[in-house]
Amino acid sequence: MATPEERHNLRRTEAKWQDVWTNRNVFTVEENSSKPKYYVLEMFPYPSGRLHMGHVRNYTLGDVVARYKKAKGFNILHPMGWDAFGLPAENAALERGVHPGKWTRENIKVMREQFRPLGLSLDWSREIASCEPEYYKHEQKMFLDFLKAGLAYRKESWVNWDPVEHTVLANEQVIDGKGWRSGADVEQRKLSQWFLKITAFAEDLLKAIETLDRWPDKVRVMQHNWIGRSEGARVYWPLVNADGRDRGETLEVFTTRPDTLFGASFCAISAQHPLAAKLAETNPALTEFIAECGRTGTSTAAIEMAEKKGFDTGLRARHPFDPARTVPVFAANFVLMEYGAGAIFGCPGHDERDMEFARKYGLGVHCVVAPAREDAAAFCAKLEAGNEAFTDDGVIVNSDFLNGLDVDQAIRAAIAKLESLKLGKGTVQYRLRDWGVSRQRYWGCPIPVIHCAKCGPVPVPDRDLPVTLPEDVTFDKPGNPLERHPTWKHVKCPSCAGDAVRETDTFDTFIESSWYFARFCSPHATDKPFDKAEAMKWLPVDQYIGGVEHAVLHLLYSRFYTRAMSACGYLDMQEPFAGMFTQGMVCHETYRTADGLWVEPGAVQMDGDKATANGVPVTIGRSEKMSKSKKNTVDPQHIIETFGADAARLFMLSDSPPERDLEWTDAGIEGAWRYLNRLWRMAVQASAIPAQDVPSDLDPKVASVLRQIHRTIASVGDDLEKFRFNSAVARIRELTNGVGDIDRALTGGDAVFRFGVGILAQLINPLTPHIAEEVWELLGNTTILAQGGWPTHNPAFLEDDVVTLAVQVSGKLRDTITVPKAADQTACMEIAMASPGVQRQLEGKTVRKVIFVPGKILNIVAS
RNA sequence: GGCCGCGUGGUGGAAUUGGUAGACACAGCAGACUUAAAAUCUGCAUCUGGGUAACUGGAGUGCCGGUUCGAGUCCGGCCGCGGCCA
Numbered sequence: 004m005a006t007p008e009e010r011h012n013l014r015r016t017e018a019k020w021q022d023v024w025t026n027r028n029v030f031t032v033e034e035n036s037s038k039p040k041y042y043v044l045e046m047f048p049y050p051s052g053r054l055h056m057g058h059v060r061n062y063t064l065g066d067v068v069a070r071y072k073k074a075k076g077f078n079i080l081h082p083m084g085w086d087a088f089g090l091p092a093e094n095a096a097l098e099r100g101v102h103p104g105k106w107t108r109e110n111i112k113v114m115r116e117q118f119r120p121l122g123l124s125l126d127w128s129r130e131i132a133s134c135e136p137e138y139y140k141h142e143q144k145m146f147l148d149f150l151k152a153g154l155a156y157r158k159e160s161w162v163n164w165d166p167v168e169h170t171v172l173a174n175e176q177v178i179d180g181k182g183w184r185s186g187a188d189v190e191q192r193k194l195s196q197w198f199l200k201i202t203a204f205a206e207d208l209l210k211a212i213e214t215l216d217r218w219p220d221k222v223r224v225m226q227h228n229w230i231g232r233s234e235g236a237r238v239y240w241p242l243v244n245a246d247g248r249d250r251g252e253t254l255e256v257f258t259t260r261p262d263t264l265f266g267a268s269f270c271a272i273s274a275q276h277p278l279a280a281k282l283a284e285t286n287p288a289l290t291e292f293i294a295e296c297g298r299t300g301t302s303t304a305a306i307e308m309a310e311k312k313g314f315d316t317g318l319r320a321r322h323p324f325d326p327a328r329t330v331p332v333f334a335a336n337f338v339l340m341e342y343g344a345g346a347i348f349g350c351p352g353h354d355e356r357d358m359e360f361a362r363k364y365g366l367g368v369h370c371v372v373a374p375a376r377e378d379a380a381a382f383c384a385k386l387e388a389g390n391e392a393f394t395d396d397g398v399i400v401n402s403d404f405l406n407g408l409d410v411d412q413a414i415r416a417a418i419a420k421l422e423s424l425k426l427g428k429g430t431v432q433y434r435l436r437d438w439g440v441s442r443q444r445y446w447g448c449p450i451p452v453i454h455c456a457k458c459g460p461v462p463v464p465d466r467d468l469p470v471t472l473p474e475d476v477t478f479d480k481p482g483n484p485l486e487r488h489p490t491w492k493h494v495k496c497p498s499c500a501g502d503a504v505r506e507t508d509t510f511d512t513f514i515e516s517s518w519y520f521a522r523f524c525s526p527h528a529t530d531k532p533f534d535k536a537e538a539m540k541w542l543p544v545d546q547y548i549g550g551v552e553h554a555v556l557h558l559l560y561s562r563f564y565t566r567a568m569s570a571c572g573y574l575d576m577q578e579p580f581a582g583m584f585t586q587g588m589v590c591h592e593t594y595r596t597a598d599g600l601w602v603e604p605g606a607v608q609m610d611g612d613k614a615t616a617n618g619v620p621v622t623i624g625r626s627e628k629m630s631k632s633k634k635n636t637v638d639p640q641h642i643i644e645t646f647g648a649d650a651a652r653l654f655m656l657s658d659s660p661p662e663r664d665l666e667w668t669d670a671g672i673e674g675a676w677r678y679l680n681r682l683w684r685m686a687v688q689a690s691a692i693p694a695q696d697v698p699s700d701l702d703p704k705v706a707s708v709l710r711q712i713h714r715t716i717a718s719v720g721d722d723l724e725k726f727r728f729n730s731a732v733a734r735i736r737e738l739t740n741g742v743g744d745i746d747r748a749l750t751g752g753d754a755v756f757r758f759g760v761g762i763l764a765q766l767i768n769p770l771t772p773h774i775a776e777e778v779w780e781l782l783g784n785t786t787i788l789a790q791g792g793w794p795t796h797n798p799a800f801l802e803d804d805v806v807t808l809a810v811q812v813s814g815k816l817r818d819t820i821t822v823p824k825a826a827d828q829t830a831c832m833e834i835a836m837a838s839p840g841v842q843r844q845l846e847g848k849t850v851r852k853v854i855f856v857p858g859k860i861l862n863i864v865a866s
Numbered sequence: 867g868g869c870c871g872c873g874u875g876g877u878g879g880a881a882u883u884g885g886u887a888g889a890c891a892c893a894g895c896a897g898a899c900u901u902a903a904a905a906u907c908u909g910c911a912u913c914u915g916g917g918u919a920a921c922u923g924g925a926g927u928g929c930c931g932g933u934u935c936g937a938g939u940c941c942g943g944c945c946g947c948g949g950c951c952a
Contacts, residue, residue, distance in 0.1 A: 221949075224870065228951050240939090356868080394867090430933070435949095551949090575919095658878055666878065670892055677905090684906090721882090733880070733890035740890090809886040814936045816886050843922090853934050860885045864935050 017647050017773040020789075021122050025307055025841050029789045030124045033078045041077035042541050043069040044520055046549030046557070047084045050110040050132075051091060054117040056589040056629055056667060057550070059639045063652045064586055064661050064728070065548045070769035071723045074793040080541050082523040083118070083125045087134035088512045092255070092446045096478040103446040104474070107134055117640060122648045122773055124789065129526045131513035132447070138522065140469030141532035142514060143451040147462045148571040154200045157460060160339060160439065160633060161275050161690065164192035169482035171196075188848035191275065191297035196441040197450060197508070201563045205433045206575070208562055216584035219662070222554040229555045231434025235259035236418050237344060238427040238480045240320035243329055254278065254320055254332065257343025257432055261421065262413035264400035266350040266371035268361060271313060271318045275340035281371040282316050282334075289314055289334065296336040311360050312336045320348075323426040324403065335360070341436050351392065352841045358392040372410065433643065440511045443483045445476055447509030455496035456501040462652040465499050470505070483507055516557055516603050517564035520544055520579055531573075538574055543581040551585040559652070584726060587664040589655075591635040597622075599636040628665050637667055647772035650676035656770055657732035678736065679774050682763065685743055686778040689760035692753045694783055701751035712740045712762050719766045720793070728770070735766050762816040765794045810835045812844040813863040820861075829857040835861055 024030065045065040048058055085107075092103035097107075099535070109133060118125070131138055137866060149155040167187040168479040171194070201208075209230045212223050238261065239253035254270060255755040274296035283290040292314040312335065317331035336349055337356065351368045353360035372381035372716065379400045386393055399405040399413045409414060421427030426742040441450065442737050449470040450462040463470055473491045476484035485507040487493060496503035518532065524541045525534035533832055549557075558580070594602040595716055606616040615621060629636045642651050654675035658664045699711065715738040722731035742759035745752050761782050768775035768788040781786050801825065808831060810818045818840040822831055832853065835841055845865055854862040 087869085219875090221871075225950055228869090231951080349908095554950090660879080668878085668892075671878080674892055681906090725882090729879070736890055763895065807886080811885085811936070814934090819886060840922095854885090856885060860936080862885085862935050 012543060014644070014647060016777050017120065017122060017649065018225060020773045020776045023776070023787065024122075024124070024789050027787070027790075029787070030079075030081065030126045031128055032126060032440055032740060036078040038078040040541060041069075041072045041546075042078065042080045042544045043546050044082070044523070044544045045071065045518060046553065047086045047516070048114070049086045049089060049091070050107055052110040052113060053115055053190040054639050056637055056639055058576060058649060060589050060655050060661075060665060061119065061548060061550070061586060062118075062121065062123050062657055064584070065724075065767045066506070066652075066772075067279075067656065067723065067728060068546050068548070069124045070772060070789070071793075074765075074768065074791050076793075077792060079124070080129075080523065081125055082129040082526070084125075084131035084519060084521075084523070084526075085133060085738050086115075086516055087111065087132045087302045087510070088139075088445070088447045088509075088515055090444065091420065092729055093478065096446075100478070102474070102476075103806050104134065104472075107446075108132075118563045120643050120648055121652075124772075129523055130165040130520055131519065131526050133448075133512075133519065135788075136469045136471050137218065137529070139515070142448050142510070142518070143463070143468050145518070145532060145568065145571070145573070146510075147451060147465075148573075149199065149567055150462060152567075152571050154203065154567050154570065156196060156200065157195055158199050159193050159195050161191050162194050162196065162439070164190045165568060167481065171439075171441070180527055183303075196439045197452075198437040198439055199563070199567070199825050200461070201438045201560075202435055204430075204563055204566050205232070206433050207566065208435075208559065211562075211577060213758050215578065215580075215583070218304070218580075219255070219551075219583065219585050222551070225554045226559055229435065229559065231433075233259045234552075235416075235432055236261040236421060236427050237430050238264070238421060240273070240323060240348070240426075241326075243319040243321055243602075244331070245317040245319075249321075250318070253426075254346055255344040256346040258348060259432075260350065260353065260404075260428070262320070262349040262383075262399060262405060262408075262409075262410050263419035264268045264324060264348070265350045265405065265418055266369040267330055267348045268321065268351055268367040268369060269330050269333055269349040269357075269364075270754070271335040271338050271347050271349055271599070272316075272642075273338040273340040274336060275346045276338075277317070278346075279334045282318070284314075287343075289316065292334060301609040309354065310361065310503040313360060313364055323421060323424060331366070333360075333364070342434065352386055353392055353394055355392045355394065355799075358390060359490065369401065369532060371402045371405075373400050374398075375409075387400060390392060392829060401677070407687075407765055426780075438511075438563070440514060442511055443486075444509050445472065445478075445484045447512055448514065449485075450506040450508055450510060452506040453494055453496060453503045455499060455501060457501055458496055458498040458503075461496055461498045461503070469499070472520070475610060476844050485509070490606075495607050498540070512648055513560050513566075517560045518562070518568065519649075519698065520547075521565075521568070521574065533573075535573065535575075539576070540577060542574070543579055546584065547580040548581040548584045548586060550588070554585065584661070586661050587659065588628040589667055591629050591667045593633050593635045594621045596620070601632070602805060603634040604637060619623075628664075629667070642672060646672055646676045647679075647773070649679055649774050653679065653771050655730065655754050658729065660729050661726055678739075679771065681743075682760075682767070682778065683774060685739070685760050686764070686781045689757045690781040691782070694823060695754050695757070697758050698751050701755065702749035705745060705749050705751045705755050708741050708745055708759065709751075709804070710800045710803060711738060712759050713796040715735055715766065716794050716796035717764065717801060720796075723769060732770065734764065735770075738766075740761060762794050764788065765792065806858045808858070809860045810838060810841055811860060812841060813846075813866075814862060817841050817844050824858065826857075828853065828861075831855065831861050832863075835863065 026796055042064050045061050070090050073079045092107045095106045096103045133139065144154060165172050165187055203720050209227065209232055212226055214432050215223060235258050238258060240256065241253050242250040243809060244250055253821065256270060272291045279289065281291055284295055313333040316332050320331040320332050322328040322330065342473055349357040351358040351361060351366065352370045353372055358368070368387045370386045373379040373382045374395065374397045383400065396410045399408050404420065405413045405416055415697065430490055431449050449472060451468060451470045452461060452690050453461045457462055467476040473488055475487060478484060481656050492505040492507055494503055494505055495501065520543060521533045521538045525537040530536055537866060562792045564575060566577055568574045569576060594604065594607050594616065594784040596602060602616045602621050610663040625677045627633060627635060639651065650672055655665060658671055697709065714840060718734050719731045722728065722734065737758070742763065744757060745756045760778065765788060772789060775788050804824050805821050806824050807819050808822050809816055810820055818838040820834050820838065822834060850863055850865045852864040
């Protein structure tokens with residue numbers, strides 16, 4: 004088999020154009036340009052060491068946008084950088100003894116080289132790496148500003164602690180109560196941590212989602228759910244001791260259903276509630292129960308999965324509307340300390356979880372809401388005897404002053420009464436919690452604070468910034484090397500000059516990615532994170548592109564950070580990303596041996612439908628996201644060396660819509676490569692035709708191709724605007740077929756063929772830029788496509804003067820007829836009635852009705 | 867359980883507001899060129915009935931029903947898959 008290299012030297016062509024682009028600086032921002040700006044950004048990569056297909060897809064999608072907008076006359080900002088802090092670097096240090104900084108910087112170097120053959124239109128003069136002090140020093144300064152502005156604070160909170168790795172884990176990293184890597188039972192620990200006050204913007208972050216009309220609905224819904232606004236009430240329940248004496252304190256609970264207060268049969272507090280801790284001091288059984296709860300994760304999912312368990316504290320709570328009535332107070336594993344007040348009241352009749360709990364612990368079920376159309380007494384008898392809670396809307400019953408109201412009215416009435424009794428108040432509650440940013444890790448941005456026994460936490464003075472990471476650290480033991488470094492943390496207090504210690508926690512790496520898009524606007528600023536005027540000029544990012552896995556965290560943090568930076572004067576805006584696009588994953592079939600070992604695609608041999616690897620039979624599994632663990636990865640570098648970047652790009656763009664998962668196939672990339680060769684052969688033919696204007700006198704067949712050219716210019720532009728890249732490719736291939744089929748002996752054939760090939764080069768330029776330049780040059784052009792220029796279509800050519808009309812008889816297609824565009828119903832009927840297919844169907848029938856949609860359809864209804 | 871999205875040939879997918887379902891490809895089959903292969907070019911391709919054939923009928927976009935002259939598209943009810951929240 005001929006290798007691709009022997010046929011058409013794509014590699015040499017691609018390298019040639021990459022050099023041209025670089026030498027002419029075509030991708031650097033035009034300063035003082037009168038063109039409108041357009042900021043294209045893809046989520047910056049973590050320097051893991053190798054580019055994978057997911058990267059190639061992500062950056063190709065962004066590149067199409069950038070090149071298309073450039074062609075349309077915009078001044079483009081399309082930068083690249085490295086999200087360079089993070090745990091994998093520390094793991095490498097642990098496993099291989101290499102310093103995280105060295106490992107990271109070497110990876111950046113390798114990956115930067117891997118980027119080059121992709122031919123992306125990136126402005127490398129703006130490259131940043133978030134692990135360098137030139138970057139993170141600004142982050143430290145901003146944090147101190149947030150601190151001053153009250154947007155950052157320190158507090159004790161419960162966290163997931165991995166006792167083997169000696170670090171805090173995020174809820175997502177706790178699986179079935181165990182650390183995701185160590186497998187150790189995760190403990191709930193109370194630690195002092197730094198928080199960013201994202202909840203201060205909860206309402207605004209929620210409301211502004213509506214303005215993000217160029218974001219996927221899916222992402223907007225996810226953010227909406229994550230913020231989780233609910234209206235309800237705080238209710239204060241006076242507490243009574245087991246002996247019946249008032250304790251002189253109240254228990255605050257949060258509820259979204261104050262209308263069901265008369266149905267209360269218990270209160271439940273979180274195992275982490277201060278009251279639980281206090282009672283446990285004299286109650287060993289309760290202490291044990293709290294410890295048991297601490298062994299489950301704090302994530303909502305973990306709690307929902309776990310069995311509902313409670314412990315009767317012996318205390319009772321006095322009903323706010325009926326002081327004669329008291330209910331037991333339980334400590335329970337399903338109540339979240341972080342949500343609401345860390346305590347709830349239970350209404351088993353109208354909440355499924357409360358019902359489950361009540362049945363388990365023998366608590367009463369009181370029906371207080373009944374469906375409007377049913378007999379309340381009968382309904383309630385059934386409800387109170389059964390195990391099913393009634394959670395729909397209805398009419399309030401058995402509830403004193405609330406009786407007869409609907410749920411919404413009753414909620415308002417109950418809140419009014421609570422407020423008049425001073426036993427509660429209406430409130431809005433969010434699911435969103437403040438962002439805990441402390442991590443017990445080395446490879447992150449140091450938190451610029453010094454802890455002094457006398458003065459407390461003291462910000463590092465500006466003159467001492469940045470606080471840089473020490474290089475001489477050891478990874479021979481688990482835990483945070485900063486903490487056990489002999490000298491680094493020991494400093495004098497900036498306030499009293501006494502002995503003090505540095506904060507040894509570093510920032511969550513999501514902080515670096517929360518403002519990098521602004522840094523790209525003036526990446527070399529030394530005395531400030533970025534120039535405000537430049538940032539205001541370029542931001543918001545016009546088109547942001549990345550994986551849907553960041554739909555909540557990164558995108559929400561960035562929206563918050565933009566607001567926080569604005570609050571501190573760095574910016575004057577709210578939303579960082581005007582347009583957002585979430586791309587699908589790159590997938591590939593998986594292969595395993597009978598022993599369950601994964602086999603890489605390269606080792607698999609196909610014989611008919613039987614697959615083997617080194618003689619061992621393997622089963623073909625379903626297509627899954629490319630991952631190292633399943634060995635179903637395809638190395639982009641190898642693909643690009645074999646077929647070239649253009650073929651790889653074209654395949655990725657044509658095979659699936661960009662938001663959907665892409666199935667990588669070898670056959671697909673070969674098909675793309677064959678197409679590029681065909682286009683190139685057509686260009687060689689076209690280049691032999693002398694340059695000329697398209698004459699007005701054309702053979703009708705040639706004229707029809709000319710119309711197709713104009714239609715395609717219009718539709719490809721439209722498709723590219725709307726991220727329908729697969730459709731754009733289909734239109735371009737159709738046009739290639741059309742132009743390729745021109746009979747050049749016909750009048751005007753040569754001229755339209757040559758013209759068509761030139762248009763194809765321009766249209767395909769954003770998708771496969773190297774071959775586009777090559778074709779353009781072959782045609783004798785001295786300009787380069789990367790510098791701009793998009794063909795314009797002539798609307799006069801968009802439509803033919805004849806149209807194909809579908810002829811239906813009683814709604815079924817029987818024939819198609821070609822008629823002049825302006826033909827009226829009578830004329831069309833005349834032609835249609837002459838059609839044998841139509842006549843056959845109308846035989847013995849009477850025409851009852853005729854539906855005529857000009858240019859589209861003629862429907863003859865007959866019976 | 868709630869909300870949202872999706873379900874189209876052997877495969878990826880088209881069909882923008884209800885108006886010729888399957889564009890454009892991939893894989894496949896047949897043929898041309900070639901000593902041969904590769905490459906390239908041409909043709910065939912949803913299923914199914916009748917016909918040597920040109921052709922001609924029927925069914926068909928997860929399932930059942932509805933609205934309409936006309937439904938992949940709209941409405942109601944199911945089934946399945948995915949996501950988010952519980």
